[in-house]
Amino acid sequence: MPVHREVPPRERGPGPADRLARRGCRRRRGSGGTLGVTRFDAESAPVDEDPGIGSPGPRRTLLEARDVPLGGVRAMSVSRFLPQRDLPLVGAWCFLDRFGPQRTKMRVEPHPHIGLQTVTWPLAGEVHHRDTLGSDVVIERGALNIMTSGAGIAHSEYSVGDEPIPLDALQLWVALPEERRHGSAAFEQHDDLPVIDLGGGADATVVVGSLAGAVSPATMHTPIVGAEIRLPAGAAVEVPLDPAWEYAIVPVFGSVRVGGVDDADADAVDPGALLYLGDGRDGIRLSTGDAETTVFLLGGEPFGDEIVMWWNFVGRSHDEIEVARDDWEAASDRFGHVVGHGDERIPAPPLPHVRLTPRRRRL
Template sequence: MNNPDAAVSPAGVEIIEGAPVALGGPRGLEVTRTLPSKHRRMVGAWCFLDAYGPHRLDGSPGMRVGPHPHIGLQTVSWLVAGEILHRDSLGSLQEIRPGQLNLMTAGAGISHSEETPATHSDVLQGIQLWVALPDADRNVPPSFTQHARLPVVTEGGLTATILMGELAGALSPARCHTPLLGAEVTLAAGSRAALPLRPDFEYAVLVIDGAATVADIPVQPGPLLYLGEGRSELRLEAGPDTRLMLLGGEPFAEQIVMWWNFVGRDHDEIAAARQAWENRAGGGPFGTVLGYDGPDIPAPPMPITRLVARGRTR
């Protein structure tokens, strides 16, 4: 099958090019989206990956994403530079800074907003990820947690901060609902290192800054390097100083429907969630986000054909 957004190397890995997306609407902050892609929808339970910046905020409002709903997933917010103010329908009001993890579990339903605070740095850069919840946990009560301190692994010129899951014996305090790994890895210029991997996981790497050789494949910022399963070690070599995100997880066996901000299991569930958001003035599962100075984001129209649950590849 011809796959226009992924190049397959002789080693069997895929290089998935990102697509530009305006976050929060046509005039929103531009991000690069590599998951889901046309043919690969997930890496483990990771089902969504946006990278943004570095954006200079001189004369710009920065990030302005009005209140919007989620079901069936966790959002993982990670900054490299700048600040984001999170509000949600649970009453949470939390500013996130680089090195801190904001983890929001939507479960049965939550709404939230994200914005650059009034007092902020000149540059904004980060990534936004979603984790699909397994069927057994997808209707859990919503929750929000910030983890200001996360475990760190160092080896020579390598430093790895573990956002989710476990790496090299270091375990994140963030709650995972499936076997998962998310880690930010920095490499000093010219350094070489190797990280232990789980052969039963599939993995992918996104270079955020710099340039590196990952498993003998040169990678620069932009595309997502999908590495597949069966690896017990990952060799890394930096050119300049480099920052990358390592994602992994047990391949997600369930079929899901991803549409707009929802992860469900069939068309009717998604349609019901959309209707609940459109009728939120009368109550419902998504609550109200207080304090955001702007409108809620309306749901787009449902497609004219029924949504179909699919696996991690298309």
């Protein structure tokens, strides 16, 4: 059964926009077509770059994930596919981690978010989610957790049980558009998602957004798709796409060959890499060798705003990020209290000694 919980912004004193105004700052929308994020790693300063807007059109650019240790005593390693230095977003997708496959005892204590939606898609194991809306749920393979931060939310994520367990999942973030990012926080869980028959024994679960006329029940705020595609050994199938959207493919289990519908050649993509496809395509052809394969398709309408991304925050300016950090460190009502927790929380890292700036894409 789906779970849907939404809480309006809390009654409180001056909000983040008021504090920004006192700093002499204004909310700012990016110019159409300019996309970007700052350096995500909190310990690193952002890199100032000349604007470099990628030209539209179909392409096949292979980008390797990088291993990122999540710090602390209970450190675990994740593979980070987005953001990339040359590709900060795909549609509104601004972040993609895979934490697994590994055997671990995950304990991610309460931490904050602004300006985004988290999309958690388990591949193995169970994850216990708690947040400041009162959500207290366990998610497992086949179910979707989606949390909308709005102006502010906090949550924790634990693996289930007291011992290390096999754990594997995708966690993705979606940047919220200007008209939604200052609104209320919300949480949904869905375990009845549409499945598309692609023929030849292949199918696709539409996790969020829409694909080939099938629409996920998850609430999204930009034109978008996230879909898990399962292919049998020896498959060759076509997946319809919207030529106005940009897309990327990430293999989850096994390798896949990816080409345009009319292309004579194709690119082999293995787990640990993201293949950026650009836009301008009516479809792609996916083919497999002698093993079953699972891939994740992400895409959407190109995101029109510049974004500044640091730690767990997605904003539009350095000052906005600084206000959010100060609010978290001050235990502001903006983020609330995560149900089932005491005083444990992840402290915000120090801001870099330079101003955070958007990063423009190069692809």
